Amino acid sequence: MDPKGEISEIRERALSEIASAQDEEEIESLRIAYLGREGRLTMILRSIGGLPENRRAEVGKEANAAKKAIEDALKDAQEALAQQPRKPSLDVTAPGVPVNLGTRHPLRLVLDEVLDIFVAMGYSIAEGPEVEEEWYNFTGLNIPEDHPARDMQDSYYVGQDLVLRSQTSPIQLRYMQTHAPRLPVRIVGPGRTYRRDTEDPSHSPVFHQCEALLVDKGVHMGNLRGTLTEFARRLFGDAVNVRFRPSYFPFTEPSAEVDVTCTNCWERGCSTCGGQGFMEILGAGMVHPRVLENGGYSPDDVSGFAFGMGIERLAMIKFGISDLRSLYRNDLRFLRQFGGRLR
């Protein structure tokens, strides 16, 4: 047979076999079959020496070209194979390996959000003792000696003259006293508070409040309305309205209960808001002149507003919790729902 024809045939065949090779092993055996020591093309190359001289160059050239082509094809096939996905498919719907995440307590979530809002509005955070002197909890806040709140019925006492603070308002007095006469006074004061209430779905003898106080020259009730509207919208969304009802607190005058649009019914009235369309969220007012004086400021020169909110109540509204006690039971199955943060 004509060696040139044979070379061409070997080359065609090798290339076609390589093209249909399925895996590394097959490629390797093809390499051996054609280019190995006993390979078909190797044999041809070896036999070139036996050819007439005038054909050697011609056939040798042909054979080397074939060898190169086969080598290239093997290399390409190998590379192509290497790029081809070989691992089995996954069931992508099977559960991932869980990252173990804990949760903030719902009261922390709400309190952090409230604090963040006020900090963003320029307020500083101030704290105070929970076991408080009577003066800071009552007298200094314009709560007179014979006021029912001072009664042993309503407030917890520690020893003779110390009281478990019944509101976070003592923080106002303590802060003003250390800050006076500098202006403005602008603080939020979070913390635990205590009242002798029987535990029920809306009362707890230990609860959390957050207090806010702004004292400066020319602060007025319109500012209180503006601030609380801003606060309520940041907390409950831009669509809520805020409304004030006159009320009474010894440490503010005028005093108001502040309601915000019920986010369950949007003012249509529902069972959540008792048909009111609004939910009471906090108590507020203009700081009573005597409280300003007790804080070391002259009510003739400065004015201020203050408000205080119950964190449990806000949490109940935000999360739709109907029984306050569940916040203190700390059932892990309950707590595990509070992943993430509020903003």
Add this chain to the structure above:
Amino acid sequence: MKASYRWIQRVSPTDQSAEELARTLTFLGLNVESVTALAEVVPDGTVMAEILEVEDGGEGPPVCRIDAGDGPVTVVSRAPNARPGVFVPYVPPGSTMPDGARVESRDFGNVTSAGILCSAGELGIPGGPTEYLLEVPVANPGADAVETLGLDDWILDFDLTPNYATHCQSIVGIAREANAKLGSGLHWPTPESVEGTGGSSARVQILDSDGCPRYSAMVIEDVVVAPSPWWLQRDLLASGIRPINNIVDVTNYVMLETGQPLHAFDLDLLEEGRIEVRRATDGERLVTLDGRERILQPEDLVIADGRRPVGLAGVMGGENSEVHAGTQRILLESAHFDPVRVLKTARRLALQTDASIRFEKGADPEATVWALSRVAEILARILEAPRPGPVQDLYPNPPERRSIPFDARAINSLLGTDLDRDRIIGYLGRLGFRYREDAEAFEVPSWRSDVHMPVDLSEEVARLHGYNEIPAALPRTEVMGYVPDAQSAAERDTVEYLVAAGFHEVITRSWMPPGSLEVLGTPEDHAFRSLLPVTNPMRDDQSWLRSTLLGDILRVLREAKGVHGGARIFELGRVYVPRELPPVSLPEEPLRLAIGATGPVSPPHWARSEMPEIDYYFVKGVLEGLLDAIGVRDAHCVPTDAHFLYPGRGAALVVSGQVVGHFGELHPAVAKRSDLDETVVIGEIDFAGVVDAAEAHIAVSPAPAYPSAGRDVALVVDESITHREIVDCMREAAGPLLEEVRLFDIYRGRPIPADKKSLAYHLIYRAPDRTLTDEEVEDIQVDVLQALHDKLGAELRS
């Protein structure tokens, strides 16, 4: 307090519905809790009927022939007041009574009774008398009973704050507010004088004028005690008060109307026929109208006759002088008592009455004679021929009228409004504040004991103008952003870190859970036992403030038993540490971090083999990570004998040389007592101690420029030798080129002898300025091994 909508409407004729009026009043500050219809359940078809004749029914009940508009009907009735000529409500057959019973024609022997004649109670009016028929003297037979009897009314139930309780616990007070807002007019009752038409004078003496600044009284003779006419009963019922008899009802009526509490004594039951107002003597006794014997104290103010107390001033009358069916002469009391005295007595005796809730908020001292005259006027109208005596009015020291300077600018600048003077004067004028132009001041009306300062006027203006009419505007003040102090910042970082580490935050109450010191096995002299006592706990479990968070941590862990995936919890909260006992000065309130963990280190997953359980080293890693996260670098653990930890399996955490807390596996005895597993890991750390050690500065060196060289070494040491000792020894021997030491295995068991253990370390050497040669590293390594051998008796494991 409850008040009738129609009655308010009569005094201030507003066209607002009951619901609308309730809302108006609420936004004025008079909080209306509820509005309920008076005649919600009156049977359909109830009409007025005239009783034409009453026949003896023989064995059966008396038989009435009535005219209910459609000719004569026969109805039986046992009511004592069923008599010809009166008009009573009649429910025809086919209607349903409030109790659900269906009205039908019924046979009584030889008569058939077609329907029912009703008492007020039977009509379903709350508190309505049931022992006699509701009767009126004039009506149209067949006319709608609801309309005729004034039952289309609503009861407004107020929950008044103390500042409005002074002057709004009356129909007149409420109507005054409604008029001030709505301009609906005010028909103030101005009784015609009926005094001195024959009755004798009251004999009264005030012996304690601090307790009783004013006492007005009047004797009325020839009274006949009987049920009140319906119009009077109706007003009382619609205001939530049960009719009793005409005398008592009129005093209640006028109290409701004017806010002035009144009391009627049976004059013939008063010893010596006279009254004195004095302090009680210690231990003096009085049986009050509710039938209970009260033991009195000198702080109590009593109304006494010539011999004994006959009433608790401002609170409740005495049984011994009560008006009864046979009473013929009464002494009417209309007095003013000191609010605090009334409050104290009412509180001490837990006896809150319609009178006491008015006096203790501060009634109007100027109202006594007015109210007395009003009682006399009404009694003159409803009794046959009463003979009122003259008004006795003891008022030794009438107070001066308070005046408050008027400054419209101050009011506007506090409210953020721009109201002109006339408008403000108008607002206040409608509430009874008289503007005195000469003095630039407002005279405070006598009923406003709550108003003393200019700011009180601002509040009045604000609520009349409408709180929600005040334009809202954010304050314009200098803003200096807040930078949290180290502790608050660390608090937030800690919560965030622990949440990321898989811990759930718990918030528990501040009390020490009862028995938790015993559960924890706390020694007698331990700091946990220095507890702050609560003087007036409501329950035993509120007796002490907590000295540790661990009691609650154990409780939450116990309650989480069986929850899938185990539990890892923490609380960041205060404990309360007295400085002395009994406590005089403020206690310390240090913030503590407590943690508790049990269960697998990670939730189980289908593609992972079984998860290891949480142990000491897991929690230690969490705490080390926390310290790292908040910048504490100088920290290590040393063995501890903390009583609640498993001996030898817990540590004291030392930060900057101070022990700041303890953590480790739960002591088996504590575990047993708290119904938990020994594998639970708990701990409590003084948070301030940790934060104080945090470094705000972060020391930085460039990333290494030269390669490191690693060497592994397995050592065999005595059981007593600690990892920390080995590392310290290595570092001391190696010097600064030893960059890191990593423990990668601890092995016990064959072929290591029983009292020994093997620790395998990976040591990493590096120089900052060159590549270390093998020889250099080898030299150091030899020194290290030599030092380990010499100091700790460590052998290389072969």
